[in-house]
Amino acid sequence: MNNTPVSERMHIAIFGRRNAGKSSLINALTGQEIAVVSDVPGTTTDPVYKTMELLPIGPVVIIDTAGMDDEGDLGNLRVEKTYDVLRKTNFAIVVVNAQEGITDFELDFIKKVKSRDIPVVCAMNKVDLRPLSGDDIIEIRNKVGIPVIGISSLLKTGIEELKKNISENAVYDDKDLSICGDLIKPGDFVVLVTPIDKAAPKGRLILPQQQTIRDIIENDAMAVVTKEYELKETIENLNKRPSLVITDSQAFLKVSADVPEDIPLTSFSILFARYKGELMEMVRGLKKIENLKSGSKVLVVEGCTHHRQADDIGKVKIPRWVRQLSGGEVEFEWASGNFFPKDIDKYDLIIHCGGCMLNKQEMQYRINFSKANNVAITNYGMLIAYVQGILERALAPFPLALMILEE
Template sequence: MDNSLNTTPIASRLHIAIFGRRNAGKSSLINAITNQDIALVSPVAGTTTDPVFKAMELLPLGPVVIIDTAGIDDVGELGELRVKKTYQVLNKTDLAVIIVDGQVGITDYDLDIAQKVKERNIPLVGVINKKDLTNYTGKDKKKWENLLGTNLIEVSALRKQGIEELKREIINKAPADFSELPIISDLLNPGDFVVLVIPIDKAAPKGRLILPQQQTIRDILDHDAIAVVTKEHELKEALDYLSKKPRIVVTDSQAFLKVAADTPKDVLMTSFSILFARHKGDLAQLVAGIKAVEELKPGDRVLISEACTHHRQADDIGTVKIPRWLRQVAGGDLYFEWSSGFSFPENLHEFKLVVHCGACMLNRREMLYRLSVLKEKNIPVVNYGVLIAYVHGILERALKPFPYAHTILNFSG
């Protein structure tokens, strides 16, 4: 049985996406690479209608996510929607595999997806499938490679020929550092104490810690530091018990005020959300967005964007607390919209500010892409942790562990 507490989180895995025309053999190739029947295979074109994500191990790379996509040549109104979803997969892709149908050859569809891959600086692996069929001779391979701008590995997905060579090419092309930046370990020395403040309230999942808390603890332990975990009301007692001052105190953002009051001024303090703003995205861009928070006026539109859906509590942070705080800052009512999932709404240009979640369910490439979309449209963005620290008047202190982000604080107090 899969135990989610013992497996690598999806967002921390190398994302390998398979692209190609309908019936080029994408699903068959995934089955051949994984040596499992995990993708539905059919001679009927268009069997895969939506991106399908499969977490697995691909040695020696380790934990990966293989993404099967709909055909890039899908047609009709529904087909256009499927193609749009396929292109959206590029936003989370760490390595792209493009399959050319050996019976058909290079098409404009293949060239278009290859161009989009290159524009995003995503490593590209090219494949010619169906090499076992008699009407493929390989004489056009060099011309196709020149058109795609990459070498092509010849395979037969159904007969599982050329698969080991393809795996070697995937391993060779995989980005050397596809994972996120450190969570906290670069701020620590071996033997340092880190106190983690984790409220246990009605919003906390029963019987477990949330993913960012688990990952932070693991990062601390992996680098020979010492994690001390407590609730906010026991923080002072925990600090008194320690034989030496902790290097840093990390808190859930919603306990910021109490933790700031109970943590000595000479001890660094920040939040899980701010750690993950740096881990997954661009902390400086998120801090710079505070200027837009200060300039909010009644009637402005604000988008609150979460990467995943979850059960909302009566005093939910995204739908209740943040709107209340922003109304107080603006001095009047604001128009709020909420989005969840992997894309922003079409009316993005209407918003004065985007408030983004901590992105624990996104990989770094997708979070950076989302931030780049907002930067290109000149729309300021903050994340939950940065905003909460600001409205409580402790942002400067919460950013002290990160000097480069601290220099962005050029707004008035």
């Protein structure tokens, strides 16, 4: 449970006005003094993320947010960050001070949550100070249009009922997704090509490689891990041909040359474009490169932050490749980590990493937001395969994506 990546955990976010008892609710849910509790409004300033196990759900991330009624220039920035949390939320808890009752803040926010199809419950806190009858709960439920539970974070009453509601109503389908399970069958060999160079983390594999190995094993197949320079020998020494070869995108060209044409080949990045986002939309976005010219603007996005190497893929290689393909002085901007700009309509194309550090909810937000603003979006791995002339082969395991490419 402790080693489950944050991107694979259900994200449960707690929202409400200042001093509604959001932080004390986190402590009650977890049974630990995790969040700082104070009677001073605005104690929580930035979203606070806590990874834990919440039974009977399993590994989760609980997010404590600033008050929705925060004030002033700084307060408005905090509120904006609170609304940004919705992008990655799988289940929302709206906390209301039972002594003050429902206000327009909660009604407006609940409407926004429901418009995004995020399961949500209203927790009427501090019922130890303002008891609520069954009729009171029904009246509030009719007003807000979502389930309502009376709780006291101080006395821990109603907490088990709240946990039960989360467990029964949370929609979290990541557990049903597979990175490559539908491409293989039990007993298959899958070869993973993992270059070890100066950009590789010391002493471990990167997250997509770890997760893909786990996915292969869970589907009762066998993962064979090798570097690109030992790939040919690895395939020759297997007692049967691998059903799939998956490579780091930057080794695509050498790997493609060493893997026989009758063995399917793709990349971690392309698999994650499908696992986290929308593969078809990323293929459509790639075709936009043909229309770029001098003055076109491209946003390069990475879901993580890291120390950049001299020949960094996002800062150096991708701009160089795109300019070579377009034949013009294309302009580039960059975003990383949790930041994703809202003024994206100025860009002609967004080139996104595989998104292994983002949960599916956040990755879907970025894709849908791009589509809503008529901005094409594609993926690192597909761009690299396109540049190296092997995109059709890399997409061959996905016939529908290949059809879109050939349209």
